[in-house]
Amino acid sequence: MVALMAVAGNIAGQFGDLAESAMKRGAGVKDSGGLLPGHGGFLDRVDSTLFALPVVYGYLKLVA
Numbered sequence: 837m838v839a840l841m842a843v844a845g846n847i848a849g850q851f852g853d854l855a856e857s858a859m860k861r862g863a864g865v866k867d868s869g870g871l872l873p874g875h876g877g878f879l880d881r882v883d884s885t886l887f888a889l890p891v892v893y894g895y896l897k898l899v900a
Contacts, residue, residue, distance in 0.1 A: 845888040848884075
């Protein structure tokens with residue numbers, strides 16, 4: 837059960853990272869902000885979490 841949740845969260849996180857990278861490429865920018873220089877901006881730190889958290893939450897609500 838936990839392994840399935842981990843796999844679903846991981847896949848959602850990868851999609852989040854790819855979606856954020858696609859938005860940056862479409863906008864023609866390298867960094868999404870200047871708050872964390874050298875790290876691609878703050879959005880690069882949370883992009884996977886923004887997609888993975890709802891998936892894990894939904895899984896937990898479904899199972900519990």
